[in-house]
Amino acid sequence: MAAKRATAKKSAKKSVRTSAKKSASKRMTAKRAVSKAKDLSDLFHDTLKDIYFAEKHILKALPKMAKAAQSPDLIAAFEKHHGETEGQVDRLEQVFRLIDKPAQAKTCDAIMGILDEGKEIMDEYKGTEALDAGLLAAAQAVEHYEISRYGTLKAWASKLGLTEAVRLLDETLQQEHKTDEALTTLALGEVNSEAMAA
Numbered sequence: 530m531a532a533k534r535a536t537a538k539k540s541a542k543k544s545v546r547t548s549a550k551k552s553a554s555k556r557m558t559a560k561r562a563v564s565k566a567k568d569l570s571d572l573f574h575d576t577l578k579d580i581y582f583a584e585k586h587i588l589k590a591l592p593k594m595a596k597a598a599q600s601p602d603l604i605a606a607f608e609k610h611h612g613e614t615e616g617q618v619d620r621l622e623q624v625f626r627l628i629d630k631p632a633q634a635k636t637c638d639a640i641m642g643i644l645d646e647g648k649e650i651m652d653e654y655k656g657t658e659a660l661d662a663g664l665l666a667a668a669q670a671v672e673h674y675e676i677s678r679y680g681t682l683k684a685w686a687s688k689l690g691l692t693e694a695v696r697l698l699d700e701t702l703q704q705e706h707k708t709d710e711a712l713t714t715l716a717l718g719e720v721n722s723e724a725m726a727a
């Protein structure tokens with residue numbers, strides 16, 4: 530009787546071990562399947578959705594920044610870049626088409642944070658001489674984020690052999706660089722000296 534119980538216990542333990550082993554191996558297989566499914570083209574697609582979200586929000590923010598700015602040069606720079614951004618959104622949609630995916634946005638917390646800081650400056654420095662310097666700094670933070678994203682996307686598109694996407698992404702990247710340079714020129718010029726004189 531005692532021997533029977535011992536055997537029953539042993540086989541119960543064995544079956545628990547076997548089922549634990551089975552579920553662990555199931556988890557491993559699932560894990561492998563997930564990491565197998567995600568590759569550079571997925572990363573490219575995800576990042577494309579991220580910058581698409583960012584551009585759409587920048588498109589909404591630029592007119593508000595132009596409205597808040599005081600320097601005519603800064604207003605003109607924001608207005609010019611608003612027009613360019615419309616073209617950039619269009620280019621991103623072309624890239625989505627090239628990879629046979631619908632143009633879709635994915636929440637980008639980074640750009641939301643940068644734009645929120647810009648809003649804060651608009652509120653807190655409203656009517657002060659330092660407002661334009663703050664707006665310039667906020668706009669440059671946006672440009673630097675975009676330059677980082679487009680640089681990465683261009684490199685990945687090249688690795689993935691997406692020649693036309695490389696051309697489109699580079700066109701936007703150059704535009705972002707030029708905008709950043711124009712903002713630097715303004716920052717080094719009258720806008721900051723006005724803030725200092727105040």
Ligand SMILES: [Fe+2]
Nearest residue numbers: 584614617675
């Ligand atoms: Fe942009």
Ligand SMILES: [Fe+2]
Nearest residue numbers: 672675705708
């Ligand atoms: Fe930009």
